[in-house]
Amino acid sequence: MGKRYNSITEKYKDFIKQQRIFFVGTAAPDGRVNVSPKGADTFRVINANQVVWLNLTGSGNETAAHLAQTERMTIMFCAFEGKPIILRLYGKAKIFNAGHEIYKKYSPLFPEIPGRRQIIEMHVDLLQKSCGMAVPLMDYVADRDELHKWAEKKGSEKLHQYWQEKNTVSIDGKPIDIS
Numbered sequence: 001m002g003k004r005y006n007s008i009t010e011k012y013k014d015f016i017k018q019q020r021i022f023f024v025g026t027a028a029p030d031g032r033v034n035v036s037p038k039g040a041d042t043f044r045v046i047n048a049n050q051v052v053w054l055n056l057t058g059s060g061n062e063t064a065a066h067l068a069q070t071e072r073m074t075i076m077f078c079a080f081e082g083k084p085i086i087l088r089l090y091g092k093a094k095i096f097n098a099g100h101e102i103y104k105k106y107s108p109l110f111p112e113i114p115g116r117r118q119i120i121e122m123h124v125d126l127l128q129k130s131c132g133m134a135v136p137l138m139d140y141v142a143d144r145d146e147l148h149k150w151a152e153k154k155g156s157e158k159l160h161q162y163w164q165e166k167n168t169v170s171i172d173g174k175p176i177d178i179s
Contacts, residue, residue, distance in 0.1 A: 002130040007048035012087055012127060016045055016077055020140055022053075024120075025074040026066035026093075031172035034062035040143055044109050049124050051075070051089065052106045057115035057151055057159065057167075061178070064118060065170030067095045068177065073122055081139070084132035093122035097179060115151030115159065117167070117178075 008016070016022075022043055027033040042054040053075075055063065067073070071092040079085040096102040096119050103119045110116075151159055163178045170176060 002128055005127040005129070006125065008045055008051075008089070008124060008127055009048075012129065013045045015079070015085060015087060016043065019043075019077045019079075020143070021078075021080075023076040023078075024053075024063060025076070026063050026072065028066045028069035028170075028172065028174060031170070031174070032062075034066060036063060040113060040147075041111055042113070044106070049091075050121065051124060052109070052119055052121050054107075054110045054113065054116060055095070055118040055120055056113060056147060057117050057163070059166060060171060061117070061163075061167035061176045062170050063120065064095050064167075064178070065172075065174040065176045067093055067120070069174065073120075075122065078135045079132050080135065081137060084135060086130045086132040086135065088128045088130075089122065089124045090126040090128070091122050091124040093120050095120050097177070099179070114148045117163070 021037055021039050024036045024038055025033065038053065040056065042056065044052050046052055071094060073091060073093040075089040077087045098116070102121060106119050106121070154162060167178055168176050
């Protein structure tokens, strides 16, 4: 049932654009595997083998810690409506903080969302499409705005303080560069 491609086809680029949620999987060479759900308008396909996404502030920063150790990443999309599809992007990724030129290059692709933390650039070397026949059908209601309100209320200075307190060490004790 599954099919493999060495790049993102136009058909699957369109599928990706329609999704309101994606899941990011990373792991350091040792320690825990992390899977994070991501939403909002934070994902872009740059070309057939390159994607970028805007990483927003969270209670942790496992993706950054893992990418500092190894560049492996998997991104998964599931169709919760329409034709059943699961799409996985496999590849190597790098994370860029706000001061970096790559962050500055891709930042204009995204709306001004409070709590922006990093941009992740991924080179896709494998796209796997499989059936999603067991994925439930679900109705989209709305994006949540709690993170935006929280980050806006904190303001830039307190947000950076929060990153220092909560986002500089992974759950496995790995350091995270947030500069």
